[in-house]
Amino acid sequence: MRKTCIRYATLNLKGNKMSKPFENKLALVTGSSRGIGAAIAARLAADGASVIVHYAASSARAEEVVEQIRKAGGQAEAVGADLSSVEGTKSLIASIDKVFGGKFGGRLDILVNNAGTVEYGPFLESSDESYDKHFNLNVRAPIALSKDAGKRMAKTGSGRIINIASAFGEAAPLPGVTLYIATKFALHGFTRGLSRELGPLGITVNGIQPGPIDTELSPNPGDPAYDAMVKLTSVGRFGRVNEIAAAAAYLAHPDASFTNGENLTVDGGWNA
C-alpha cells in the first residue's frame, strides 16, 4: 500500500494566523474604477496588496475606489490611461515604475487584465470603428500589458497574470455580441498559450470566465437581454462582482501556484 508522504502533505495549521497573502505585493487591475475591476481591486487590497486602480478617462470614480480602500486600511493609487490606444497602454506601463513613490522598483506581482467593452447589435450592421474598439481594448491591451508584466515578473521568478474573459469566451449562446465573443475567445486562447511560456518562469497565467454579472456593462433588469441571460444560468440570477473578486483572489494567491492555463468558469451554470 502507498504510504502517505508527510513531506508533500504538510498541513498549514497556522493558516488563520498568517499575514495577509498579498502583503508587499504590487497589483495592477485595469478598469478598476467601477464594476468587476473595482471589486477585484478592493479584494486584493483587503488581502494586503498595494493596488493600482486604473481608470480610462475620468478620475472621480477611481479616486472613490482608492478612498474606500484606504479607509478600510489598504493601499491604493489611481492611474488613468486610455487602453484602446497604443500610447495609453504604454503610459500605463510607464506608471508602474513610479507608483507608491517608486517603492516597488519597477516590480509587478499581480496583473489583472479586466478593462473591457461590449457593443450590442447585429454584426452585419457593425462598423470598422467597433472592430477596433473591441479588439484594441479587449485583446491588444491585455497582450501588451502581459508582455511587459511577464518581463518584470520573470526577473523575480514569480507572478500572476489574470485575464477577465467571459462565458462568451467559450460559447455563443446569444446573437448580437459577435465581436465581443470573438475578442473573448481570443483572450481565452491567449491565456492558454501564454501559460505554456511563462509557467517555467514561475508565473501563472489564468483567466476567469464570468457569466452575467450585475454591472454598468450588462443589460438592465426588464431588458429582454437581461431575462435571456438569467434563463441561461441554472442559478436563476445575475452574479455579483464580489463573486468574481473571490475567484481572482484565489488565482492570485500563493497557494494557487499549481493552477496554470485555466479559464475558471464563474457563470452560475451558464456553460454547464
Ligand SMILES: NC(=O)c1ccc[n+]([C@@H]2O[C@H](COP(=O)([O-])OP(=O)(O)OC[C@H]3O[C@@H](n4cnc5c(N)ncnc54)[C@H](O)[C@@H]3O)[C@@H](O)[C@H]2O)c1
Ligand atoms: N458584467 C458582465 O456581465 C461581464 C460578464 C463577463 C465578462 N465581463 C468582463 O468583465 C470586465 C469588466 O466588466 P464590467 O462588467 O465590470 O464592466 P464596466 O463597464 O463596469 O467596467 C469596465 C471597465 O473598463 C474600463 N474601460 C472602458 N473603456 C476603457 C478604455 N478605453 N481604456 C481603459 N479602460 C477602459 C472602464 O473604465 C471600466 O472601469 C470586462 O472585461 C468584461 O468584458 C463582464
